[in-house]
Amino acid sequence: MAAMTDTQYCFLCFILSFISIFLLKPFFKKPSKTKTSLHLPPSPPALPIIGHLHYLGPSLYKSLTKLSTKYGPLLYLKLGVSRCLVVSSASVANEIFKTHDLAFAERPSFPFSDKLPYGSSGFFVAPYGDQWRFIKKLCMTELLSAKQVEKSRVARHEKIVRFLLKVLESAKKKQTLDMSVEIMKLTNNSTFRLAMSMRSLDEPHEAERIRKLVKESNEVGAKACLGDMFGPLSKLAFWLYGQRAIDVTLKYDEILERFLKQHEEISNERENEDLMDLLLKAYRDDKSEFKINRIHLKAFLLDLFLAGVGTSAEVTLWTLAELINNPDVFNKVREEIKYEVGNTRLVEESDVPSLPYLQAVIKEALRLHPALPVVVRECREDCKIKDFDVPKKTMVAVNLYAIMRDEKIWDYPNDFRPERFLVSSKGKDGMEHIPFGAGRRGCPGEKLAFSMIQIVVAAMVQCFDWKVGREGDNVKVNMQVGPGITKPMAKPLICLPIVHFNPFTSSI
Template identity: 50%
Template structure:
């Protein structure tokens, strides 16, 4: 015990010495920014840490408070890293449209330092030949209309499994964790679309992938703080070195195993298969010697992880917020069910083909995305010196487009904090006037790096919510009068408290 105490003492001494040395270097360091730059407004900063003291765990509320107090365009410094916080639709339009190419990069993340597959992923890839090739492939093959149609049967089957499970719970008068059930649904759906496996398979590959992904995101969160402190980030990496080595190794082994299974199946089966999953499609591109861009095996694996990150948590979180709002607003729930029954009737389950005629449903989903965007702060990075709103933005400045504040801006939205889906019905009537993106509403980002999976996400959310409203009444477990809408700490906007409900059968999908 004495030896351990001595080690701890010396570690603390060394750490304090390093910290004080870095602090002194910072105090006497000459400014690195170019002279005579007309930078955006900046709140008072502290030595060494800059504006880190202004941050709080719930990122959406923190950025919203900063923009409300200090303005819609702020130049912040997080340790040694400059950050531009953009919180108005007009400034967002300058980034997503006017200066789209200049802001087509993504900021460096802990993943770039070797965690998982480094910067081989599509989401965080530098703007260049690889990114352009994968974006084209996403639009035409991987996440385009043809693949959505091809995967319709898989998505329908997983939805029916989800509803049947809820029927069993309702029959036994058991409560369910709505968020957890939705997470299983989206995870199984993405797994089957990507690699034709689900959580109930013998090897439990989908669940293993899910658990590894959760470990990776948690580890990345720990390392984000370290990256803000310049040279001190090495200390954070040293503390977490075992996880940094272990998680990528296990992920690589899992995906390599599934890739080999797909390759062997392709050799056994000749001809054009109609049930190709995304892994089959990408393997065909990988093996094509005449492809426009030769992707690597690591890039393939990283792309699959991007699909899990972008398609599992985000959609499930949005649907959980949506169901919570419907429970808190029974009049909206009733109006939505009446629309579904008027279009679908009383004898069958709602289909994907019904969605275009369910205008109020689409408005409810959009209103949820407005209040609870998938990613409340959308990251970008400036690739070259440019100007926004007349201010100078130096090259390599990280940018956060504050979608949460933009979509709650009282100058753009009446009663911005109110859940009022009717506001989007008028927009649907005016949609024919223009097909240009409205930068008042940016749940999927904007510009050339807008989320390529937005149509898949909307498709999954629309049909899932419609089915949950058509088939069940929802009662909160316990004595709570209303759902607690407190948000959890983190970059992704998710609910702090589980949504525990008792489903009661209104229309039985099993007998339909």
């Protein structure tokens, strides 16, 4: 069963859901007066038991966008036993993330989390309460603060230099590179150094192990979430993927526990503290407002890799693809870097504030290719959105992809036009461009992600021209999107790098 494909798994869930019509009597109970009196948002026609699941395809954001185009920006869906509110406009997103932010400060629980080693101890899935508020405060003041991002700049620079040297070597040999793999490795290695800056001979090996575990975790998580929609049949998801999810977490745990012990063996007052040092300091603080344990500590680091590695790499990859397909934009970025930085050194993070067009390019790439196209919340209490009732425990799916391609807001919404971010945004309420979500449960690592994406893209543009294809045929990049809860490329981005500027000539 472990080798079951996604298609086979979906088909099995679908068939069993229909069989359950004859077995699960609770589904056929008449709605109570309370439920029938609810004024719910518009809803497409539904099927028994599975509700609206048959409308969802391999790419969730595309399916939700299609439904919203037909039925409106606020929808009510029944996904198996789950209730879901779908939000696809900036004005409704403003209700969720601002007006009723506290009411939607919960996240849906992960399937069979009570059976996993870390349970709900992670920051991402933690219930809204003392633990979550404490970790959020710690993120904003210490772990992912502007000060910590600045302190980790040297580590990022080191990893970028190693990445560029590898690309230079391939360019000299006229060898193509799978940039999908190389950018993922760069992002992973940088996150690894940010979290655990201690150097060791096993660092490359350990970082690669974590990269593979991140990929496996995302695959298992997507399948488990699908199975969770079938109520009593959600046990099927655990039967098929539960042990695999446990095994992946235990592999993480072995790596993290070893590095924790190494950190504990050295002085508590290291000059350059990494995230693990800061977490250990909070862990040892008996006077803190919330006492975190060792599981909380490791679960946060796990969240960091899951949320930070794959998504930042995908956005960087999409940005490079857009630049290759839009050579005029590519050349404008290069000319801006040349004008501000010159042609004697490598562009650095400190240069980015003086590169407004580069920043506009990254914003436009994030608009078209958000790290997570759909963000989810859960309603903590009964409330009203646009005069519609939203019952407690309703899941809310905010379709960032649809919002940031809304033709009512954006001119030529599907075109790559960075210039739109060089003009004033006066008159907008701030929810039109939210690639990392918003509200109190918005991504706390937004600044770190921006810093990483901007400098990597700048360095790739400054140093290389990029020919697409295994022979460097200079064809356009295939922009087809693959299936998944994120927005991966359907095909690997294979490029032949051609040296334009070698910043290491004088030092090698």
